[in-house]
Amino acid sequence: MEALLETYGEGLVLFGLGGLVGLVFGTAAYQSKFCLQAATVELAEGRLDARLSIWLIAFCCAVFGVQFAISTDVLRVVDARQIANAGSLSGAIIGGVLFGAGMILAQGCASRLLVLTATGNLRAIVTGLILTIVVQASLTGVLAPACIALSNLWSVSGGAARDLLAIVGLDARLMAGISGLLVIGSVIFAMRLNVAVSHIVGAVVVGLAVTAGWVGTYQIS
Numbered sequence: 001m002e003a004l005l006e007t008y009g010e011g012l013v014l015f016g017l018g019g020l021v022g023l024v025f026g027t028a029a030y031q032s033k034f035c036l037q038a039a040t041v042e043l044a045e046g047r048l049d050a051r052l053s054i055w056l057i058a059f060c061c062a063v064f065g066v067q068f069a070i071s072t073d074v075l076r077v078v079d080a081r082q083i084a085n086a087g088s089l090s091g092a093i094i095g096g097v098l099f100g101a102g103m104i105l106a107q108g109c110a111s112r113l114l115v116l117t118a119t120g121n122l123r124a125i126v127t128g129l130i131l132t133i134v135v136q137a138s139l140t141g142v143l144a145p146a147c148i149a150l151s152n153l154w155s156v157s158g159g160a161a162r163d164l165l166a167i168v169g170l171d172a173r174l175m176a177g178i179s180g181l182l183v184i185g186s187v188i189f190a191m192r193l194n195v196a197v198s199h200i201v202g203a204v205v206v207g208l209a210v211t212a213g214w215v216g217t218y219q220i221s
Contacts, residue, residue, distance in 0.1 A: 001219045010220060017216045025209035029115050032202025034058055036109035040100070053190035054203045060186050061207025064179040066214055070172040075218050078159075087162045090154035091147070106131075 004013050028034070032054050039055035042048070069075035077083055103109050106127045108116065113131070116124035137143045160166040165175055183204075190200050 005220065013220055014217070017213075017220065021209055021213045021216065024212070025111075025206060026115055026118060028202040028205035028209065029111055030118075030202075032058070032199045032206060034203060034206050035112040037103045037107065037112060041104070048189075048193075050190070050193050050195045050199070053186060053193055053195055054199060056186040057183065057190060057200060057203035058206040060179055060182040061204050062210035063207075064176055064183050065208050065211030067172045067176040067179055069211060069215050071176050075215050077214070077218075080218075083158065083162050085158045087156045087158065088151035088154065089156055091151035093154075094150050102131075 001013075008016075033051065034054055035051060036055060038051035042052045066075065066077075070077060106113065108124065108127070110128075110131060113124045113128045117128050134143070138147045156162060165171065187200060187204075190203075
């Protein structure tokens with residue numbers, strides 16, 4: 001990594017990493033038909049079906065990969081802004097509800113819309129553009145004051161207060177073992193639903209792409 005940074009510079013290496021991880025994630029998400037919206041609909045309708053199993057595999061693999069990397073000192077997240085900086089539970093709750101409602105109305109989660117955009121789906125392209133504009137307006141535009149006010153309703157300090165494992169008294173090694181078992185269980189669940197092997201493999205790669213993003217950016221930093 002040091003040799004790459006010295007040769008090409010941080011910006012170009014980050015660009016290459018983002019492009020590579022994004023390509024792997026997008027290809028695997030398309031292959032596996034990964035979609036949080038579809039999994040949520042199945043769960044809401046009381047159906048334990050293929051889309052839910054795909055999401056479970058991807059989620060469990062992401063947790064396993066990240067916790068395994070932390071337990072082996074390949075990744076350290078104590079200084080990551082997601083944990084080190086102050087957070088907002090009100091923002092997470094209100095934002096989660098808004099995101100979920102929008103996801104159902106848009107007929108696709110953000111990642112699925114991005115994948116569909118690459119296939120030329122006009123609905124996904126228009127929806128993705130609107131999503132991007134609203135996100136930017138929420139960060140630095142006309143919606144920013146409202147977002148800040150809602151975020152300040154229930155804030156939490158950074159560090160251990162935002163570390164779920166620290167709160168429940170678990171460490172990364174134990175969580176890696178638990179999530180590893182959950183990966184096996186979710187794969188068995190998918191196989192019992194006769195989910196195609198290619199879709200299962202794709203879901204695993206989706207989850208591991210999350211780990212690759214974390215580990216890659218940490219190594220560069």
